[in-house]
Amino acid sequence: MHALIAVDENGAxxxxxxxxxxxxxxxQAEDLLQHMNGHDIYRRTDPLSVVG
Structure with missing residues (x-):
């Protein structure tokens, strides 16, 4: 796991x-999977639109 987070001189x-x-x-994700399958969630949320 890694991420870049800007901090001040005190590390805040x-x-x-x-x-x-x-x-x-x-x-919430577990609850959602009780009502939809993974493919339906993938299709509805369009994860490719947030690729960075």
Whole structure:
């Protein structure tokens, strides 16, 4: 896991940052999978639009 976050001279972050490894939505993702399959989620969310 890696990410670049700008910090000040004291090491405090200059902005908020949510990186790809954030797992706070694990419960919501599990709930979603109870109602949709992975292919449907992929098709509806268009993950290619956020490729950076």
């Amino acid at each position: 972050p200059l902005t908020r940052s949510i990186i790809w490894a954030d797992n706070r939505s694990t419960k």
